[in-house]
Amino acid sequence: MAKAVGRGIAAIEYPTGMNQNGDPSQAWIKLKMDGRVDVFAGTVDIGQGSKTVHSQIVADAIGVPMDWVTMDTSNTDSSAFCMGTFASRGTFIGGNAVRLAAEKVRSRILEIGGELLEVDAGDLEIADGEVHVKGSPDKKVGMGDIAGFATFVKGELISGQGTALKEYATLDPETGAVTVPPHSAISYAACAAEVEVDTETGDVRVLKMSQVYDVGRAINPTMVEGQIEGGAMQGLGLGLLETVYPYYPSPDHRGSGYGSYFVPSMEELPELECIIIENPSSDGPFGAKSIGEMANNAQPPAIATAIYDAVGVWVTEMPITPEKVLRALRAKEEGRPESRTDGKYIRYDEELSINAVASADSAVLFAP
Amino acid sequence: MKVVGQRLPRYDAGAHVTAGTRYVDDVRIPGTLWAKALRSPHHNAEILSIDTSKAEAMEGVFAVVTHADVHKNVHGHIEGLGVPGDEPLLAATHVRYLGQPIAAVAAVDEATALRATEAIEVTYRELEPLFDIRRAFEPNAPQAHDNQNWYPDFEGQMDRRQIRKGDVDWAFEQADHIVTGVYRPYPMEHVPMETQVTQVVPEADGRYTVYSATQAMYFSMGVVAAHLDWPLNRLKFIGGTTGSGFGGKVDTASETITVLLAVKAQRPVRWRWTREEEFLCSSTRAGWHMEVADAITKDGWILGRKMLTLHDAGAYSRFSPYGVTKHSFHHTGAYTIPNLEFNGYVVYTNRVPSTAMRGFGVTSVSFATEIHIERCARAIGMDPLEFRLKNANRLGDTSPNGVVYTDPSTVPVVKAIAEATGHELPADYRTMTAAMRSGDDLPEHLVGQLGNPEDH
Amino acid sequence: MSIEFTVNGTAQVVEAEPLTPLLHVLREDLSITSPKASCQHGGCGACTVIVDGEARRSCLMPVEAARGTAIRTVEGLAPAGGELTPLQQAWIHHYAAQCGFCASGFLMAATAYLEQGGTDDRDAIVEALGGHACRCTGYVKIIAAVQAAARGETFDLEETAVGANTTIKGVER
Amino acid sequence: MFGDGDGTLVVGGGTIVVPNIQLGFERPATALMLHRAGLGGIARDGGRVTIGAGTPLAELAGLPDPVASCVAHIADGEVRRQATVGGNLCAANFEAPRGDLQGVMIALGAHVRSAGKGGERTEPVEDFLAQRAGRLVLDVAYDEAPGAYAYLDRQHTHEYTALAVSAVRGADGIRLAATGAGPHGLRLPSAEAKADDPEAAGRAALADVQLADDAVASAWYREQTLPILVRRALEQLREAA
Structure with missing residues (x-):
């Protein structure tokens, strides 16, 4: 049984927010009369943790303890509009919406606090749910007093709303050039994968993945790790295991269950090393960039390269099943070169390549 | 205490570990009916007739719906972004993929609902299916879609997504080598732990409460309202908590049909897809065919790239034009390539429509171009990490569509991965930053083509 | 058919066809919703409950096979409002x-x-x-x-664990 | 006990039947549930091992190879505590090979005792598999012998092997059998004839199988890897001696 090991590295980038923008998220916040904070947003928590992240953003943006914040994302009657949880936009776009709403609430709290303390609102700050004069922590008023005063004396609901919206990017159909940036901050990542290949069966095991992520600012580092680790396993599944059409493009032999569709399990979990880099974005909440989607993009090419490093064959269809590795190894044994040099051209994958598209203007489509 | 940056527990962790988190399927409303769909047994066929009378007459069946019950049967989910609708909610004249819903039933229990769908009689005329995106453009290719086999409406006028930047012919002439390769990710399934599920309750005031596992409550509410031609305040979506989605639950695949059944039955209705339906009938990550040709110099500069992408949309557009556009915007990956020619096609086949999935449009390009970069570096005998650092995007460079990069991190992440793996880099690469290129000067022919003013 | 068992210590009597999955009976008849109907063919484990001390897939178990058993679910792990395990x-x-x-x-x-x-x-x-x-x-x-x-560790539930093998660092620009 | 068995669904642990009923694939008018039929248990008498049809797969974990290695890779512990030996022996392929124990028991030279039309019958596993319709497995028995198990292992959450080869050194020589190389477990007589030469045995095995594409592997891939698994099983058997 022959085993070969190899390592491959890949680097990727990924945009935050919906392609071409024009995708708002809105939020509104109200204070209860004891100063507790109710946040209403339409963002869906699909497991990534937006309820937690948004609560953290609001807590700091106003200046209250985390457990003062209630996130209500439960329904479309009370919550404001949110385009949705996709396009890696939850923390960034949704987070900016709750931040903007919280900043308005904070401003109003300071104004009323100024009235009560008889000082200019600009001389006040909020920490741990109390408004106090800068430099004089004893000269203070609790947010419960402020909210109660607003409710019962001034006859006012302290509230704020925020909308995060980037302008829709119009695009030139001929060149693809855009009028404004079509996304928010771009996140970056790199992955190094180490694999072991069974040269007789083509079976590939990932032994270790080291991963570097620039997330701008990790609002909750444990959640960022959760995205990185979960993404790593989805990337491993993409790279090695998963497809609904095992004989793609043929539709034959689709698997209808877990016995015939390979969902990665604990058993193939490799050693994982995570490095989070904080290179703050200029316009994300507290400098954050997105992390969600990019987390499964770097692993497949890193694994493909590691396989090449191990056994000297490129498999450029994914998932890289044992069968594909074995076919490539057989071709190599038969003496087929990995590429063909033709003048200054170095051509790979000729047997896979179509002659572009067989339409009338195929030459226009692809003539490298 | 500041909480941003703190490792705080999840807001919902206590509920998760005590079964306190209530997912859509955990909502219990007395008298709720079960829904099931009749799905196409063919990949591609004309529908000649649909007869629901036997199903409607069955004991325990409260509602059967078909296309005739839908006010606006064809509604595009991103019509607002200029992508016209082309998919019926319930098939009317054709089925274009195996598993496409044709009719749905609400009945007292799951078994009765299933038997009722089997009692619906549909006659078909089978058509030859198309599965291979590479064959779609052939003059005698089977017709996969109602119109031509590829999407014609980019910006309302183009049958492909184009990027044109710089002078790609100059780059290919100038190059020492041109490296070509082909990359083909296959379609895959999201496999959210919670399958598609919706419960709808007709309320006494004429409104409908929709318990939905959607990833996008307002978006899905808009889709339902558009199909039914209802004002938004006739609907109340309850959601915000799902058993994961990874992009597949943006499709609003179960909500509208469940509402239709609840309207007709005037009873609460629940539709929970089986795992088999998820695997066989729910949307997938797309299959892709990508051809890349890079014009490179012998000292490791990428002067230009030509790329052709075919995207397997399956039977209908859904979000595919959006995905190919995003793909085109990022087809240079984490690098700056000054001269570009990109053509991307959304191609129809008779398979389940593909949709967004984690990394939509970019996972494919990352796979293709990172392997391709590796091949380019190895072709000229250069360290692949040095090759990446040399061509990394920098502050002030521009993206394929002309956007100036403001906070690029290719250099920091590549240097960090080199350090993590003990990969030695030469001194002039170690001193690189997101602002500074390498110690060696930018070659004459790239001056003015890369956007970093510090370099020239 | 009438079938008896206990769930989290409470005696239950259900009327069910003997081959009905235990999962279905728990969720639909008894409204015990912690076991999830995810794949319903034994592939994912989202429906696992403890039957007479052993972990079992409730989607695969005919309710008849659960007759007379003691079943435990997440609802029974910690008493309502009590300390978590x-x-x-x-x-x-x-x-x-x-x-x-x-x-x-x-x-x-x-x-x-x-x-x-x-x-x-x-x-x-x-x-x-x-x-x-x-x-x-x-x-x-x-x-x-x-x-x-x-290992019998106890926890401060105000914070989460520091991830293994993770480092966080800033970047020079 | 249940007439001739026609039209009656036999339920061992229910791991195959219960989901099929849920999905409407099967709607049995009558079913026979064996969980309290007293068919469980493993008896060892001298070198003779008899396994009741109702024995959960989990209880086979302590038996020597090829049984233990095979059982360790059928689904997971929770499923193995529910699924029975009888059910596994009768399992038909669905999208992927099922019945991982079929090849194992053939290699062990096991005999199946079954009830059904014509009364009780005891026959080699391969004969039973060829004509199993309408029959109820009572038990399976074999003489203990050194064995080995080689398989294609693609780990995932609901794991069954795509292809596996069992080798057993019995009283009359080496027996080889495969799971995943045909509609059910198959004996590999051509390979057995060359068992002294693992490489040659591997090539010869291809004459004994009916390879097909399915969701987990293609016929081509099985053709490429069957000789390797035969060789590996024989090498393991040699090392075990």
């Missing part, structure tokens, strides 16, 4: 649930593992839980949580 606490502290849909099945399988003397040995945990699918976490934190509970 060390495993539940570890799940929170180690951030082992993201969307949470797989948590019930994992918790019951891990509870059975620990009650049968399971240790913090990683391979043994993988052997016990390897058939359970989680699509969010990548399993790292699930294994960490079971290990912590096996």
